[in-house]
Amino acid sequence: MSINRRQVLKGVAGAGGAAIAPSFLAVPALAQSLKGTGEVVVYDGGGSWGEAKRVALFDPFEKETGIKVIAQPRTDLGAVRASALAGSPRYDVTILTGGNTTAFERENLLVPIDYGYFNKADLDAFNPVATGKFTVPHIIYSLLIAYDPVKFGSNSISSWADVWDTKKFPGGRTLCTGTRGPDGAVFEAALLADGVDPAKIYPIDWDRAFKSLSRIKPEIVKWWNSGAEGPQLLIDKQVTAGSGWNGRIYAANEKTQKIGFTWNQGILQYDSWVVLKGSKNVDNANKLLAFMSRAEVQANFSKHILYAPPNSRAYDFIPAERAKMLPTYAEFKKQQIVQDYAFWNALGKNGRPNNLTAVAEWERWLVGAR
């Protein structure tokens, strides 16, 4: 059993880590027509993320293909997993964070993507995250260092070590709760703050990470849980520094600069589209995924919301002004590290996936039992 799991993991690590189109794909040079009938049920993410999808992805897809897109709001991962396990998935197509796809693969809850509908040029351009047997990357985003620009001035805090340094930069802190596992990159941040070489973060040294976290814990006002909380705490002046996702930080800075941030030591993360097992509209799902992988379509999406397109060719169609705000813009990309989901999904020494170990260890640490 566990050998099987490891083999699956190895395969995934290869597919996810390298920026090449997997060889099992037989892709025609020119894509087939995507015209069809019926519908496809898709998770839309809600809020401005959902609106951007409606305008830039779903409406144009309906117009071109005649297939109706039924956009559904969020359910938590456990509910999605439960629905797939029970054989009646909540969506045909949904989004999983990179840290969660393997668990779904392991449990045989995903349908392999049919790449026959995709353009080869688009597939080859997925970078720095390639497409996988079951996954088509949807967005790339950054978990960034954020701070109070009024108190410290712009360009003041520039590393996680600065965030940890409350003598030089006094005030409360907020970081993502470890109960979200890899989602908020709190373990990576802790190691970087402790001086670990960015290239040597993985495999994560739990002891060192928690030791580093114990140093900052007295200054933590709150562990944030939802994406909006971190920026909100900064706006409300409850904290002076912490972490937050780039999209949320930009939204808060809509009119005036409320939140300072740096791309340096940002953690690049990504979400992928998947097709759930038991879906009644697999063919339409593949057509939608193929449509959404096109460079022009992704460029249009990036005009509506500040997430980076996984198809790097999309940059050819994005105005320079806009491109300079996206997390994978060349200059920013080199300052950041890409979160290693192969590590997070792998089984640790205790036989459990690292993302689950992280949560269990976090709970123990929090109550002082670690």
Add this chain to the structure above:
Amino acid sequence: MILLLVVPALAIFAAGYLFPVAQLVLKSFRNESTWSLQHYQEIASSGVFAWVLFQTLLLAVVVTLACLILAYPLAYSISRCPPWLASLLLVLVTLPYLTSILIRTYAWTVLLSPAGLINQLLLYLGIVSEPLRLVFNKIGVYIGMIQVQLPLMVFPLYAALARFDRKLSIAAQSLGSSPADAFLRITLPSSMPGIVSGCTLVFLSCLGFYITPALLGGPNDYMIAQGITIRVLTLGEFEAAAAQATVLLAMVATVFVIFRTKVATELEDESQSSQSAKKVRDLSATAHIPAPLAKGLQRALEVISSVRSPLLVLLSAFTLALLVLPFVVVIPLAFSDAAYLSFPPPGYSLRWFTKFFSNSQWLSALSFSGRTALLASLLAIMIGVPIAFALVRFRFVGRVPLYLLLISPMIVPHVVMAVAFFFSFAKTPLIGTATAFVLAYTIIATPYVVVILIAGLKKFDRSLEQAAISLGGHPLTALRTVTLPLLLPSLASALVFAFITGFDDVVYGLFVSGPSATPLPIRMWDDIRLEISPQIAVVAALFLASLAALVAVKAFVSAALHHRSHLKDI
């Protein structure tokens, strides 16, 4: 007869709750495909669970006591108000139930922050010299929880006190009793059923809370429901979650058994309950209290009674302020023109209202939630009222277990119930339909109906009913013309609670919704998770507006009826 009253509720509970949860409990003893105690061994060996459990129990106890102390003066004052004022005040008490829990807790972070209204007031009054840390620690959790739970305490207390015949207390006083003495000997014992049912409700409902502690608590606050929720929703470790939930269930059951006489006062016979009331009286009278202590108590109460009116008003006002304060923040937020929550808003506009009304998804979700919650609340009344009658009026085997079963949906964390529900029905066409929501909402709404109705029936003067029957009325006629009209206030508040319980539900929505069945809180959930925009404040403001309209209509109608009956007299 009893069967007839009990069967409808039992059938619905068995199908939508009992059977699914039993399956889930069985699941906790499974590991992959074999029977195993592994999940329980993990709980026992980690030490995390015990700590979290202790935290949770402590929180529940403190919140319950604080609610009792805060709610009693308010409920007492309301019960002495003229009816129009009383109904207005009761509406104010319900307010916390009508706003999204997220917007409400955000309002507290604004109010309690170092630069917030409360600290500024304290600084201005010179009570403190530097801002207090009031949020993101235990204080914040307590304040937030107390506000949420207060209505659960006020309503049963009010029901008990309003039924209480004030003439008794006046009679006692006219016979030479001091007001304090009259309170101790007569009013307090009479309100005992209300105290017990309020404390039970609040304590048990605290155990399943996680959103408020998660949002207002500090970096060290972690409750049992958080752990269970994370296991179900994030980690997908259903069996481990089932094991934790089972342990929680077992604990609650133990508490029930230990305090069964106290909890069962709710179900005691009239004679028994007057006995227990008598016990309280004896206790409060000097008999069982050492003389000096009793004298001291008496003296203290007399001092209080000399200032009791102003003090009562002050205490009541304080509790009301606690309930209403977050709305001072919520309403302006709805009119904010910022993309984030900021108080006071940097500018005002109708931006978020326009957005709400131009979005067909919001509107259809609103109507879906309204319809299903209304249907469910009516159904809950239909099954809850008969069973409350059966529990109060009849003695039968399994009465106490039946009562515990009926109120248990308030204790069992909803996430566990919902996941159990989902697994049971996943293979049927029920998931993703309005019917599933009505069934689920009925189950979570019924406990409120049962508790409120039992409290209502308990102090109900049966002699009126018996008089009607002895004068030749058919029992059913007596039910229609005497009993039900007298129970109307209880029925109305049961309906309100039942409706809101369904309308507010997020957790079932996460599991049960489908393409044509998406309730409002699920639409809100998205916004909440990704962006705390003023959008949800708009929903809260709209709730309040419709509520105000309802109250106005009700006042208008009763004024009209009053007028008509006057005409008839003439």
